Amino acid sequence: MSGGAGGEGRIAALLGSREEAVLDRWTALVAENVRGRLTERELRAELTELYGLLARVHDDADGTVRGELRAALAEMSRSRARQGFSPSETAVGVFAVKQAVLEAVEESGDTEAYREFARFSAFVDDLGLVTFETYAAEREQVIADQAEQLLELSTPVVKLWDGILGVPLVGTLDSARTQIVMESLLQMLVETGSEHAVIDITGVPAVDTEVAQHLLKTVMAARLMGTDCVISGIRPQIAQTIVGLGIEFGDIVTKATLADALAYALDRSGVSVVKAV
Amino acid sequence: MSREPAGGELPIASHDDVVRVRQLARSLAAAAGMSLVDQTKIVTAASELARNTLVYGGGGTARVERVERPSPRAGARAGVRIVFSDDGPGIPDVDQALAEGWTSGGGLGLGLPGARRLVDEFDLDTEPGRGTTVTVTKWCR
Amino acid sequence: MDRVPILKIGSVLLVSIQVDLQDQTVLALQEDLADRIVRTGARGVVIDITAVDIVDSFIGRMFATIASMSKLMDAETVVVGMRPAVAITLVELGLSLGGVRTALDLEKGMRLLGAPVPGVS
Numbered sequence: 001m002s003g004g005a006g007g008e009g010r011i012a013a014l015l016g017s018r019e020e021a022v023l024d025r026w027t028a029l030v031a032e033n034v035r036g037r038l039t040e041r042e043l044r045a046e047l048t049e050l051y052g053l054l055a056r057v058h059d060d061a062d063g064t065v066r067g068e069l070r071a072a073l074a075e076m077s078r079s080r081a082r083q084g085f086s087p088s089e090t091a092v093g094v095f096a097v098k099q100a101v102l103e104a105v106e107e108s109g110d111t112e113a114y115r116e117f118a119r120f121s122a123f124v125d126d127l128g129l130v131t132f133e134t135y136a137a138e139r140e141q142v143i144a145d146q147a148e149q150l151l152e153l154s155t156p157v158v159k160l161w162d163g164i165l166g167v168p169l170v171g172t173l174d175s176a177r178t179q180i181v182m183e184s185l186l187q188m189l190v191e192t193g194s195e196h197a198v199i200d201i202t203g204v205p206a207v208d209t210e211v212a213q214h215l216l217k218t219v220m221a222a223r224l225m226g227t228d229c230v231i232s233g234i235r236p237q238i239a240q241t242i243v244g245l246g247i248e249f250g251d252i253v254t255k256a257t258l259a260d261a262l263a264y265a266l267d268r269s270g271v272s273v274v275k276a277v
Numbered sequence: 278m279s280r281e282p283a284g285g286e287l288p289i290a291s292h293d294d295v296v297r298v299r300q301l302a303r304s305l306a307a308a309a310g311m312s313l314v315d316q317t318k319i320v321t322a323a324s325e326l327a328r329n330t331l332v333y334g335g336g337g338t339a340r341v342e343r344v345e346r347p348s349p350r351a352g353a354r355a356g357v358r359i360v361f362s363d364d365g366p367g368i369p370d371v372d373q374a375l376a377e378g379w380t381s382g383g384g385l386g387l388g389l390p391g392a393r394r395l396v397d398e399f400d401l402d403t404e405p406g407r408g409t410t411v412t413v414t415k416w417c418r
Numbered sequence: 419m420d421r422v423p424i425l426k427i428g429s430v431l432l433v434s435i436q437v438d439l440q441d442q443t444v445l446a447l448q449e450d451l452a453d454r455i456v457r458t459g460a461r462g463v464v465i466d467i468t469a470v471d472i473v474d475s476f477i478g479r480m481f482a483t484i485a486s487m488s489k490l491m492d493a494e495t496v497v498v499g500m501r502p503a504v505a506i507t508l509v510e511l512g513l514s515l516g517g518v519r520t521a522l523d524l525e526k527g528m529r530l531l532g533a534p535v536p537g538v539s
Binding site: 183 | 312418
Binding site for chain 1: 496508520521
């Protein structure tokens with residue numbers, strides 16, 4: 001297959017001899033597309049690197065150049081994804097090299113090069129697909145990162161008092177989120193040396209069996225660690241769910257409101273709150 | 278980058294071997310990028326099952342390996358798989374052995390059902406007189 | 419086989435587990451503790467598992483056994499320093515350690531037993 005990808009040599013020779021012209025044309029074609037979002041200079045630097053690799057693909061016996069080419073494309077595609085380019089804009093940037101080369105072939109009038117062009121074209125199409133794949137993977141990653149950040153934002157563990165931590169949960173609880181909150185709560189208990197925690201679910205509209213089980217397990221795990229966990233703000237619907245599902249909350253302390261739970265935890269930690277007359 | 282620990286097959290012939298199985302499971306789970314909680318779960322399951330192999334199976338082996346499966350997200354999802362095998366008496370009544378609270382050896386019967394709860398995949402292959410093979414897998418979340 | 423050392427601080431026996439426990443070590447510790455409680459007339463036992471990264475059903479059962487055993491000899495047992503990952507795993511495993519008292523760290527455990535805290539005057 002060596003040499004096949006970049007043509008039988010005519011196109012490779014052309015890429016070498018007409019470098020300036022082809023590269024100029026390629027840059028100009030892509031620049032139309034990305035105007036304002038990427039400077040001409042940045043673009044030129046990127047394309048020069050790709051061009052250099054493209055020109056060497058012909059002599060690529062062991063596939064190193066092809067590997068480098070794919071890596072360079074993947075890199076370009078990743079940065080485009082981060083900059084908010086669409087995947088077609090990115091791919092078209094690669095496909096544009098075909099037009100630039102075709103124009104050079106036409107100018108040269110070399111019929112042999114024309115024949116090779118079909119293979120060159122197919123090769124570039126493959127490269128375009130690489131950018132598509134990388135682009136999609138990168139966007140997935142961006143979405144995953146954001147989901148994780150959102151999760152962290154929505155699951156705060158706060159200090160209510162010396163030795164008392166609070167977790168005010170708001171919104172729909174799914175199993176994954178509950179698990180993450182619970183783990184970070186237990187970790188915080190250790191880090192801060194707190195012996196009491198209040199999990200407040202006033203802002204939670206509903207729970208399913210799995211979430212209720214996670215809450216329960218957290219309280220049990222907190223107990224094994226020598227700490228005391230109170231659940232507050234159980235809405236009537238949730239109370240019904242818990243009873244309906246037959247989940248045994250046993251001797252777990254629950255309070256109607258966060259204030260009641262805090263008062264309970266304060267009392268347990270030996271703090272009494274009195275009004276200054 | 279640190280060197281990836283290699284999986285492998287360990288004999289289970291003594292209580293020290295049980296500890297070695299735990300340690301190998303731990304290093305592979307950590308290298309696979311598992312959360313601390315998940316690491317602890319697979320290591321604890323490994324401990325329960327290795328003890329079963331030793332005490333009820335009369336000894337055997339544990340093969341600990343890193344596994345991967347395709348993920349809808351970029352790249353593959355890593356995990357750890359452990360296969361416990363023995364040529365012991367086998368388990369005559371599997372349903373009973375997997376039922377909560379059942380034990381054949383003076384314990385509280387948490388061995389098999391407990392280990393099953395700690396992993397994502399659990400497979401029990403046994404026949405009276407032909408030994409027992411338990412395969413467990415835990416995936417990174 | 420390693421033996422876990424047992425320290426005596428006032429009327430409390432302190433066991434700090436620093437090794438990867440194997441079953442025989444666990445059984446030996448149970449015996450050693452029973453022996454030491456009787457010989458020293460200790461009123462409390464603190465088992466510090468801050469350094470322990472897994473507790474399986476065998477080790478968990480040891481805590482319960484030591485707790486009920488020491489109770490018979492009029493000593494109270496507190497397990498301290500259980501890591502979150504270990505606690506979550508124990509709950510999942512189905513072990514509740516009924517009858518075993520727990521505390522967040524050594525200092526709080528000693529205080530629970532009404533004992534002077536080592537290193538703190």
